[in-house]
Amino acid sequence: MALISCQKIIAVYGFLGSGKTTVMMALARDIVAGGHRAAVVVNEAGDVPVDGKWLMTSGLPVKEIFGGCICCSVMGDFITTLRALTKEPSLDTILIEPSGMADAPQLFGSIEKHIGLPVLKVLVLDAPRLSLLLKAAALLIRSQLEAADIILLNKTDTLTPDQLAETRHMIPRQQNTPAILDTAAANGLPVALIEDILK
Amino acid sequence: MNFNNLSYYWSIDSCRAEPGEVVQALISAIAKYLPDKSLGHVKGYAVFEDGTVFGSSTLIPPEVTLHQEGNYRGGGIEVYMTLIFSGLEIGTLRHALEKATEQEALGKNWTIVDKGEKTHER
Numbered sequence: 001m002a003l004i005s006c007q008k009i010i011a012v013y014g015f016l017g018s019g020k021t022t023v024m025m026a027l028a029r030d031i032v033a034g035g036h037r038a039a040v041v042v043n044e045a046g047d048v049p050v051d052g053k054w055l056m057t058s059g060l061p062v063k064e065i066f067g068g069c070i071c072c073s074v075m076g077d078f079i080t081t082l083r084a085l086t087k088e089p090s091l092d093t094i095l096i097e098p099s100g101m102a103d104a105p106q107l108f109g110s111i112e113k114h115i116g117l118p119v120l121k122v123l124v125l126d127a128p129r130l131s132l133l134l135k136a137a138a139l140l141i142r143s144q145l146e147a148a149d150i151i152l153l154n155k156t157d158t159l160t161p162d163q164l165a166e167t168r169h170m171i172p173r174q175q176n177t178p179a180i181l182d183t184a185a186a187n188g189l190p191v192a193l194i195e196d197i198l199k
Numbered sequence: 200m201n202f203n204n205l206s207y208y209w210s211i212d213s214c215r216a217e218p219g220e221v222v223q224a225l226i227s228a229i230a231k232y233l234p235d236k237s238l239g240h241v242k243g244y245a246v247f248e249d250g251t252v253f254g255s256s257t258l259i260p261p262e263v264t265l266h267q268e269g270n271y272r273g274g275g276i277e278v279y280m281t282l283i284f285s286g287l288e289i290g291t292l293r294h295a296l297e298k299a300t301e302q303e304a305l306g307k308n309w310t311i312v313d314k315g316e317k318t319h320e321r
Contacts, residue, residue: 016202016238016239016240016284016285017239017240017257021255022264044281045202045204045283046204046205046206046281046282046283047204047206047281047317047318048208048243048279048280048281048317050242050244050255050279050281051242053244053251053253054244054251054253054266057251099283100240100283101200101202101283126257128259129238129257132236133238136285137200137238137285158260186264
């Protein structure tokens with residue numbers, strides 16, 4: 001078996017439009033500023049790779065996998081790309097952004113099986129749409145919550161304190177559910193949170 | 200859940216607006232022509248000589264976020280847009296794109312030299 005150089009895989013996942021790329025951008029900028037060695041793999045279901053183009057402006061190398069979802073139709077391309085990156089001696093971290101329609105828990109299982117590295121799973125929840133998503137996409141959101149190591153409740157700056165309390169209350173929790181952190185990623189992420197994710 | 204997506208591009212020779220305004224107006228118009236509270240998002244970008252402007256929005260609320268790299272000093276632009284939604288047919292996405300193009304091209308005097316659906320061939 002080939003040597004694995006990369007030590008860490010961080011996945012930022014969540015439903016379409018939850019703010020994953022904005023969170024990724026904040027992490028990417030911090031990685032560049034800190035002189036770390038990282039690469040990004042971004043997956044988009046559409047035929048125009050928008051998020052990858054934006055993430056390239058962070059200065060990190062970006063691999064785009066588009067025109068399908070990496071949890072199913074383009075999983076082979078994804079695993080091949082990831083395997084190649086883990087052997088790059090110049091990298092210590094790989095950031096992954098699955099498409100917003102991905103079955104992320106299934107994807108994480110495949111990564112751990114085929115790549116053999118643990119994945120830090122950062123879930124981004126869209127606070128203003130959470131009530132609707134918990135009704136319309138209940139199974140998907142619940143499975144995303146069950147897989148998460150870190151949960152970011154994003155766009156909380158658009159809610160009143162009462163709406164925020166109500167939104168936090170509706171999140172289904174289990175015994176091992178991690179703490180839920182309020183964020184407004186468009187305004188930047190707290191330094192402590194970035195350090196916690198990248199440590 | 201079932202998702203459908205459609206990607207589209209426009210090559211615009213000249214128009215009476217900055218690329219950021221074009222992206223913002225297009226996304227807002229597309230959102231207007233889609234059923235309220237549909238689950239998914241609209242995202243895209245415009246490329247100009249010295250940079251790119253990126254934009255995206257969900258429909259809840261329809262609020263466009265823009266990020267621009269570089270300064271626009273005139274000239275043609277290429278605009279790319281992708282719609283990904285759960286529970287909406289491709290025909291509904293295509294209708295929204297065509298109506299938005301009609302509305303914005305007329306309103307801002309676009310000279311469109313090419314446009315159409317964008318398909319990735321693997």
